[in-house]
Amino acid sequence: MLALTTSAPALNSPKPVHNPKIHDPDQHRDGRFRGNGKAPTPSIAEFAATTWEFLFTRNNRTPDLSLPRVRVELAHFKNPGDNQLNVTWLGHSSLMLNIDGFKILMDPVFQKRVSILGPTRFNGDVPVDIGQLPDLDAIIISHDHYDHLNKHSLQQLQAKAGQFIVPLRVGDRLVDWGIPREKIVELDWWEEMYLDGKLRIAATPAQHFTGRGLTDRNKTLWSSWVVTGPNHNIFFSGDSGYFDGFKRIGRKYGPFDMTFLECGAYNEAWHSVHMFPEETVQAHLDLDGGLLHPIHWATFNLSLHAWYEPMERLTTAAAKAGIQAVTPIVGATTVFGQPVPVNRWWQPFMPIAAS
DSSP: OOOESSSSSOSSSOOOOOOOOSSSSSGTTTEOOOOSSSOOOOHHHHHHHHHHHHHHHTTSSSSSOOOBBOOOOHHHOOOSSSSSSEEEEETTTTEEEEETTTTEEESSSSSSSSSSSSSSSSSSSSSSSSSGGOSSEEEEOOOTTTTOHHHHHHHHTTTEEEESETTTTTHHHHHHTTOOGGEEEOOTTTTTEEEETEEEEEEEESSOOOOSSSSSSSSSSOOOOEESSSSSEEEEOSSSSOTTTTHHHHHOOOEEEEEEEOSSSSGGGGGGTTTHHHHHHHHHHHHHHEEEEESSSSOOOSSSOOOHHHHHHHHHHHHHHTTBOOOOBTTTTEEETTOOOOOOTTGGEEEEEEE
């Protein structure tokens, strides 16, 4: 059973199938969402300089050798036990999450190329086939950018998923792709829903933007997410710049057993909407997190920094702050409460001059 609420769960409420209400009118004007921060608007000269650098400089943005990965072991993900937390990283921001027996996919992207002109995965194919996945309780989407919302993947997954939980107005895109409206729940920031009266899923703020073309900037909402079961609690950032909202989320929903925070595709030119790795560590502290699991790195060439730089900087900052950072290779599963992967596996694949 599913229930929607903005405070305590209404466990006996009738099952709503669509909730497009905007609770904060100041957040939405003239058909577009405003959020906490503005998306970068570079000048023509800045845009030209960045484009030139992206197209004609290399800067080790992709690895010279094939990166390690493992085939996904589905036993943990399929386990129906109600006292567990395990997560499998599929690259970038795609996660398979089993929290207290609920099976959830976060921002699933199974295609090798996410758009016609977009980058190709440089860490190989996703190490699990969609056909191997069991039925899912939910798929959660953070926002509509191509590297997080993948049409092909969702169409292939729709028969397996009980619910698609998305920020406001993203549901319209899913319906256009053939996802049944009755499977879609749209949430505004600070709104909550419950699965089976046990698993709370809360949409929380992020500092980012949306749009898949030239004319649809911020016509859909973007969100971070809190997922809380009877025994475990996690935070998933989606994409976000660093902002004081992390402290507010931590006060309301923390502490968290694990945080899944973006740490790649940053640049000074768009600093407001993507965190530097040191800010990722600070966000984890703001949230009152336990284990820090970095995401949004080592998959797509989306910025100007070296592919390995985010983790070099993040692990250094985490060590200084006394934080344990989880560093799985693609396809590996981290089981909360058991020894977690902490090896710096990327270092042998860095250029010798950078080692």
